[in-house]
Amino acid sequence: MKFTEEHEWLRADGDVYVVGITEYAAEQLGDVVFVELPEDGSDVKKDDEIVVIESVKVASDIKAPLDGTIVAVNDKLGDAPALVNEDPLGEGWFFKMRIDDASAVEALMDEAAYKAMIS
Amino acid sequence: MPELKRTALYELHGELGAKMVPFAGYEMPVQYPLGVMKEHLHTRDAAGLFDVSHMGQVILRGTDAASQLEALVPANMIGLGENRQRYGLFTNDEGGILDDLMIANRGDHLFLVVNAACKDADIAHMRANLTCAVDVVDDRSLLALQGPAAEAVLADIVPSVAAMRFMDVIVTDSAFGDLWISRSGYTGEDGFEVSVAEGQAVALARALLANDDVEPVGLGARDSLRLEAGLCLYGNDIDTGTSPVEAGLSWSIQKVRRNGGDRAGGFPGAERIVSELENGADRRRVGLAPEGRAPMRDGTPLFDSETAVEPIGHVTSGAFGPTVERPVSMGYVPAAMADTGTRLYGEVRGKRLPVTVTALPFIPANFKR
Known part of the structure; x- marks a missing residue:
């Protein structure tokens, strides 16, 4: 699994990547009450604000980790946004994307580097 | 940035795992490990304990304190019964709202609770406009215990609270020294606000938290509770640019202060406010x-x-x-x-x-x- 400075994780799933936010980020946000996901099939650029997460108190944006195309979104979050808190690394995933330059994924942080960043 | 103030419960908040944030010049708990959502629900289901010691506590002394305060607050202060509390507003000359507050009649004096962010201005405003003594109470903490279990929990410590009705106030001795208690709050739930000497505040908070029905609740849930209850947050829903009638707070201006009443008007912004009471905003x-x-x-x-x-x-x-x-x-x-x-x-x-x-x-x- 790879991590971004924006507290996202990317996990390979065949030739695409599943993207969500880390346990640390979910805990910082508090109880998530609303998630707005990008459109399936949309092309995104690194740092585009493509997900909106609202917790009880605040709204936050999640940025596209890299350039690519959204190939699936987690529709379950519409009715059950709390999945982001309950299972951020599993059922609480946001979207799957095909990444234009797969080698860019390798340049992201590994788990040890991410843990060092948040500690 | 000026140094943030701390309440007497600061160390207890840390021990309880609170996440602290700056609020109105104080370092206050925004949430505890339970989280905003569960703290909110627990308050509506059982009882939540809030540290509201950042709010201002003020005593007005003098036999004519109530009639004097009517010059600043468009409410029936003279008619407020002994050991009763009422919600009121400080208005400005334009008919806007300087702050909202609670006023209790405690026999030979009035006890006021005002918003933390406004307290310095409120005190200056009263000292500039009232001749009665304006005593700031700076050695007492303020705790709010809110929710359907609040009465049973507090009655274990002070049995007489069970007989209180909404907006009653009492002053009573207890194992935690003298307590100033009102049956009120800002969550839409039944509950109490308890003023306690700073040196006894932690012990009282611990005694309340020892009850399984009580969880500590932070500012995050305090905000969602008051919002569901339709209550105004000063600085957001009301401010110097909103009038009491616009804000839907006409109920806080009793008949005697309106047109045709014995003491109609006579408060800052009366011309606009009395007119809006008649004609709408x-x-x-x-x-x-x-x-x-x-x-x-x-x-x-x-x-x-x-x-x-x-x-x-x-x-x-x-x-x-x-x-x-x-x-x-x-x-x-x-x-x-x-x-x-x-x-x-x-x-x-x-x-x-x-x-x-x-x-x-x-x-x-x-x-x-």
């Missing part, structure tokens, strides 16, 4: 129910159609309501659009989302009348 604070799950937060502009260019008003408070399980907001709209059921649009992240004017509060109040 051009705009009104209303409840707003957004469709869907996206919260409409404060500052969200409101429109009367999907395509209108000019906003007709804006949201002043908005969040997700954990008890009603949907987003809830309040805001100001023109009087002609203030009827329940009126459909409006709030612009959230560039999209016009439908929102319906709805009655306040969002949850029925649970007071012991």
Whole structure:
């Protein structure tokens, strides 16, 4: 699994990547009450604000980790946004994307580097 | 930035695992490990303990304190019964609101609780305009115990609270020294606010928290609780630019201070406020129910159609309501659009989302009348 400075994780799933936010980020946000996901099939650029997460108190944006195309979104979050808190690394995933330059994924942080960043 | 002040419970908050944030010049708990959502729900189901020691506690002494205060507050202060409390407003010459406050008649003096962010200005305002003694109480903490279990929990320590009704006040001795207790709060639930000597505050808080029904609750849930209860947050829903009538707080101005009353007017901004009481205001604070799950937060502009260019008003408070399980907001709209059921649009992240004017509060109040 790879991590971004924006507290996202990317996990390979065949030739695409599943993207969500880390346990640390979910805990910082508090109880998530609303998630707005990008459109399936949309092309995104690194740092585009493509997900909106609202917790009880605040709204936050999640940025596209890299350039690519959204190939699936987690529709379950519409009715059950709390999945982001309950299972951020599993059922609480946001979207799957095909990444234009797969080698860019390798340049992201590994788990040890991410843990060092948040500690 | 000036150094943040700490309440007597600061170390206890740390021990309880609170996340602290700056608020009105104080370092205050925004949430505990339970989290905003569960703290909110626990308060409505059982009881929540809040540290509200940042709020200002003030005593007005002198036999004519009540009549003097009527020059600053458009409420019936003279008619406030002994050991009773009332909600009131400090108004300004333009008919806006300087602060909202609670006033208790404790026989030979009045006891006031004012907002933390306004307290210095409120005290200066009273000292400049009143000749009675204005004594700031700076050696007492203030705890709020709110929720349906509050009476049983507090009665274990002070049995006499069980006989109190909503807005009653008592001064009583206890194992934690003398306590100044009112049956009131700002969550829409039954509950109490307890003023306790600073040196006894931690011991009292621990005694309350020892009850399984009580969880500590932070500012995050305090905000969502008061919003569901349709209560105004000073600085958001009311301020110097909103009049009491616009804000839907006309009920806090008793008949005797209105046109035809024995002591009509005679408070700052009376000309505008008395006129609005008779004729209505051009705009009104209303409840707003957004469709869907996206919260409409404060500052969200409101429109009367999907395509209108000019906003007709804006949201002043908005969040997700954990008890009603949907987003809830309040805001100001023109009087002609203030009827329940009126459909409006709030612009959230560039999209016009439908929102319906709805009655306040969002949850029925649970007071012991």
